[in-house]
Amino acid sequence: MQRIFFRVILLLALLAALSGCTGVGYYAQSLKGHVGIMAARQDVDRLIRDAATPEPVRTQMLAARGIRQFATGRLDLPDNASYRSYVDIGRDYVTLAVFAAPEFSLVPKTWCFPVFGCVPYRGYFSRDSAVRTARALQAEGLDVHISGITAYSTLGWSSDPLLSTMFAEDKTHLAALVFHELAHQRVYVNDDTAFNEAFAVVVETTGVKTWLAAAGDAEGLRRYEAELGRSDDFVALVAKTRDELGRIYAKGGSAAGMRSAKAAAIERLRARYRRMRDGRWGGYAGYDGWINTPVNNAKIAATSVYNDLVPAFLRLHQLCAGDYPRFYKAVKRLGQVAKTDRVRALEGVEACE
Numbered sequence: 001m002q003r004i005f006f007r008v009i010l011l012l013a014l015l016a017a018l019s020g021c022t023g024v025g026y027y028a029q030s031l032k033g034h035v036g037i038m039a040a041r042q043d044v045d046r047l048i049r050d051a052a053t054p055e056p057v058r059t060q061m062l063a064a065r066g067i068r069q070f071a072t073g074r075l076d077l078p079d080n081a082s083y084r085s086y087v088d089i090g091r092d093y094v095t096l097a098v099f100a101a102p103e104f105s106l107v108p109k110t111w112c113f114p115v116f117g118c119v120p121y122r123g124y125f126s127r128d129s130a131v132r133t134a135r136a137l138q139a140e141g142l143d144v145h146i147s148g149i150t151a152y153s154t155l156g157w158s159s160d161p162l163l164s165t166m167f168a169e170d171k172t173h174l175a176a177l178v179f180h181e182l183a184h185q186r187v188y189v190n191d192d193t194a195f196n197e198a199f200a201v202v203v204e205t206t207g208v209k210t211w212l213a214a215a216g217d218a219e220g221l222r223r224y225e226a227e228l229g230r231s232d233d234f235v236a237l238v239a240k241t242r243d244e245l246g247r248i249y250a251k252g253g254s255a256a257g258m259r260s261a262k263a264a265a266i267e268r269l270r271a272r273y274r275r276m277r278d279g280r281w282g283g284y285a286g287y288d289g290w291i292n293t294p295v296n297n298a299k300i301a302a303t304s305v306y307n308d309l310v311p312a313f314l315r316l317h318q319l320c321a322g323d324y325p326r327f328y329k330a331v332k333r334l335g336q337v338a339k340t341d342r343v344r345a346l347e348g349v350e351a352c353e
Contacts, residue, residue: 026122026129033095033125034154041085041161044068060167061086067175067211074214075207076324077182081159088164093148096130097121100142101297104249104258106242108301109142117190120305123149143296151177156185172224175211180204186328189335195342198309199331202317203324210322233276234287235307241269242300266295312346320352327352 047053047061071077099121100109108120124130134144150165166177183203189195212221248261273291320327330352337345
């Protein structure tokens with residue numbers, strides 16, 4: 001399935017527990033999951049040198065090492081120990097992110113944590129814990145969406161490893177994940193997931209294009225740009241339904257009436273998607289998994305949170321002439337603007353100072 005830009009930031013459970021916050025069980029599972037992964041790390045260079053390393057794994061590690069070097073050398077991303085080790089976690093997702101929103105609102109529920117601020121999800125290493133949380137939220141009358149996550153970032157607090165889940169697709173997919181997660185280490189603004197994720201998406205997408213061009217991979221670049229085009233199409237499709245739902249909720253009325261109108265809007269989304277898939281996309285079915293599973297406010301809000309500000313960040317990157325150090329400085333300055341004014345400041349930038 002085509003990847004939507006969902007990411008999860010691990011909240012350092014030990015710091016949270018020491019702060020005296022409630023929900024010790026949540027922090028305990030986070031700490032246990034993260035510590036287990038860190039304890040299983042294998043050095044990438046050692047895996048490449050070791051004659052006992054299976055050839056497919058050695059090939060993956062060579063690709064990962066080159067991508068990591070490019071991230072620092074060409075994209076000015078942090079030169080640290082992150083993504084220089086590897087862990088085979090033996091499952092499809094490293095964590096599960098639980099999103100929630102009211103039945104008649106597209107404003108996602110947020111959870112707040114020490115150090116990292118507030119985010120519109122809770123991440124779980126334990127599937128059982130994620131499902132229990134989802135059921136509890138549903139019992140409160142909330143729409144809930146669970147998304148499998150293939151990579152996470154501790155924002156440089158620990159040396160994040162490459163995970164087997166990051167190799168599920170091709171090298172381009174791996175490069176996108178590494179660039180995105182390292183971008184979070186370069187700039188992170190508390191309590192503003194939309195800002196952080198859109199920034200990282202732009203580092204990811206422009207970085208992958210730069211990486212493919214530097215490698216002289218014209219066919220890979222063509223495929224990647226086609227992939228981005230479909231992603232833009234799909235995000236726009238979801239945004240149209242989000243706007244429709246927003247008007248339905250703003251109009252109000254009986255719960256039964258809004259529920260019926262909401263269901264009809266979601267069915268229109270599915271119908272528009274299938275027309276686009278079978279027409280403009282020539283039968284490409286990469287988003288069928290998203291569209292054919294339950295669609296609700298939580299799922300739609302999650303997609304919007306991670307994509308709404310991407311065009312503004314792309315524009316800023318262009319104003320900076322693709323110069324990554326200048327771009328990062330400009331983003332850091334915007335991150336210091338009051339949150340209430342930040343989007344307006346981003347969209348109103350006229351030059352990369």
